[in-house]
Amino acid sequence: xxxxxxxxxxxxxxLQFAQALVARNFVTAQAMxxxxxxxxxxxxxxxxxxxxxxxxxxxxxxxxxETINVLDEWPDRQAADIGWAYVSIGGDxxxxxxxxxxxxxxxxxxxxWGRP
Numbered sequence: 001x002x003x004x005x006x007x008x009x010x011x012x013x014x015l016q017f018a019q020a021l022v023a024r025n026f027v028t029a030q031a032m033x034x035x036x037x038x039x040x041x042x043x044x045x046x047x048x049x050x051x052x053x054x055x056x057x058x059x060x061x062x063x064x065x066e067t068i069n070v071l072d073e074w075p076d077r078q079a080a081d082i083g084w085a086y087v088s089i090g091g092d093x094x095x096x097x098x099x100x101x102x103x104x105x106x107x108x109x110x111x112x113w114g115r116p
Contacts, residue, residue: 010083010102011067017108018087018098021050022062034107041111053113057094064090068097080104 005011013032020029026043033041041049054062071084086099101110 005067005070010085013102014085034109060091
């Protein structure tokens with residue numbers, strides 16, 4: 001029996017991160033990053049990245065945030081990583097996404113913005 005992506009450890013962290021972005025709570029989103037990534041991405045930088053990702057959809061509300069896919073193994077996996085997760089962020093006529101790598105400390109060490 002497989003576990004739904006939203007129910008995996010990396011899926012839960014990724015979903016919480018995406019929900020914080022959608023709620024425009026960039027301070028909370030930043031607190032979910034590893035210290036290395038926090039030093040590179042201020043709350044304001046996260047806002048800029050998120051706003052840039054959804055800029056074509058301004059005015060359209062986000063109605064769906066869901067972890068779509070998770071991986072336990074991938075080529076760039078590091079020893080402290082527990083998983084990779086891809087979260088869809090969408091509405092009636094648009095769909096974007098954020099993919100993250102989650103460490104065993106429950107923090108995000110890598111962010112990829114937008115759909116591939």
